[in-house]
Amino acid sequence: MENALLSVSEFVAITNQTLEYAYPTVQVEGEVAEFRIAQGKWVSFKLKDDGAIVNCFTALAQMRVPLEDGMRVVVIAAPRLNVKGYFNLNIRAVKPVGEGSIKKGFELLKAKLEKEGLFAEERKRALPRVPQRIAVITSTESAAYADFVKIINERWGGLNVEVAHTQVQGVPAPDQIIRAIRYFNSLEVLPEVLVIIRGGGSAEDLSTFNDEPLVRAIAESRIPTLVGVGHEVDHTLADMISDVRAATPTNAAQILVPDRQEIIRSARAQASSVGYLLTQAIDSYSRQTKENLNAAFSRIQEKLDATFEQLGVLRVAVAQLNPENVLRRGYALLRGEQTVGSKLEIETVKHIITAEVQDVRQK
Amino acid sequence: MSDKSNKSVQDKLTDLSELVGWFQGSSFKLETALDKFKDAEALAEEIEKDLTKLKNDIKIVKKRFDTEE
Numbered sequence: 488m489e490n491a492l493l494s495v496s497e498f499v500a501i502t503n504q505t506l507e508y509a510y511p512t513v514q515v516e517g518e519v520a521e522f523r524i525a526q527g528k529w530v531s532f533k534l535k536d537d538g539a540i541v542n543c544f545t546a547l548a549q550m551r552v553p554l555e556d557g558m559r560v561v562v563i564a565a566p567r568l569n570v571k572g573y574f575n576l577n578i579r580a581v582k583p584v585g586e587g588s589i590k591k592g593f594e595l596l597k598a599k600l601e602k603e604g605l606f607a608e609e610r611k612r613a614l615p616r617v618p619q620r621i622a623v624i625t626s627t628e629s630a631a632y633a634d635f636v637k638i639i640n641e642r643w644g645g646l647n648v649e650v651a652h653t654q655v656q657g658v659p660a661p662d663q664i665i666r667a668i669r670y671f672n673s674l675e676v677l678p679e680v681l682v683i684i685r686g687g688g689s690a691e692d693l694s695t696f697n698d699e700p701l702v703r704a705i706a707e708s709r710i711p712t713l714v715g716v717g718h719e720v721d722h723t724l725a726d727m728i729s730d731v732r733a734a735t736p737t738n739a740a741q742i743l744v745p746d747r748q749e750i751i752r753s754a755r756a757q758a759s760s761v762g763y764l765l766t767q768a769i770d771s772y773s774r775q776t777k778e779n780l781n782a783a784f785s786r787i788q789e790k791l792d793a794t795f796e797q798l799g800v801l802r803v804a805v806a807q808l809n810p811e812n813v814l815r816r817g818y819a820l821l822r823g824e825q826t827v828g829s830k831l832e833i834e835t836v837k838h839i840i841t842a843e844v845q846d847v848r849q850k
Numbered sequence: 851m852s853d854k855s856n857k858s859v860q861d862k863l864t865d866l867s868e869l870v871g872w873f874q875g876s877s878f879k880l881e882t883a884l885d886k887f888k889d890a891e892a893l894a895e896e897i898e899k900d901l902t903k904l905k906n907d908i909k910i911v912k913k914r915f916d917t918e919e
Binding site for chain 2: 627
């Protein structure tokens, strides 16, 4: 090959074969410069450090996080010499690194999605109070998953839970989670809730959940979503765009199902409250009956009193009319014909006297 | 009232709430209140039993998500 005469095309092809053999993919870290989007489809930028600069090229659809000049990134790329003689890194994946760049990528994507209204409150769907069919996407090898299962088993029973095992960090993770979201959304009978959980980690670990296609897949899910990623202080675009955000995977389990002990206590309290209401009703009826009886007795008493009073008046009147009383006052009762020679009977209070009429005169 | 056969815990909770509502509402009649009270007690007991014995069915999906199909 050393002395072989090659055409330019052959040289480019051989160079690319050699590069492909020696470096199928490389990971290169550097700072983004001269970031451009051409025709709304192609992305180009330069990756640089203090000593060198290299061209990077990819399709816009390949971009998972918005970039800006000055951001520090790692690109996973295939080195290629193109037919125009430019050496490029053909990017397969790019991810911001370092706290500042990760935050910058987060803010850029957040602003973009916010502009589209994807965080709007009116988009948020409520979760069923007690879902029966639940889909979970997580790494089944994680402590977060173990905690989640422990909590839901403690809190509730009778649930049908289907778990999709995916990576939850690293370059392949977003696509795996997206495939799992699509899988659950394609089921004939949809689960009632789609839960996505991951435990705590570094900002770089959690950056999986700031991946644009993943965030959009969560927003497009037909199944209401509950996302719990990291610790309470961690905020990812995935949990911000979900229907319900859980602070942690444990919190996701707490939001998902009620606590059976609380429900048992509440059922007991309800039954007791019914007993109390019944006792109250009986008391109220008794009181009312007693009041009615008292009112009836009072009426009867009033009537009796009025009658006795009337009777008293009548007795006085009758007593005044009694002839005995008149005789006691000194009057006498006279019986017989008032003609001369007739015998008269005179009744006083003490005696009955017989007398003869000697004279009768007109008054 | 209490039907141990088919009703879910959720249905039973709804029934219990309705019973409480009946006691607080205008349909209340002392003549039937004692039976309703017994129903409420039985429901609370069933709910407790159901919740205590129910286990979750957790399955891992066999499909792999690390590659496109």
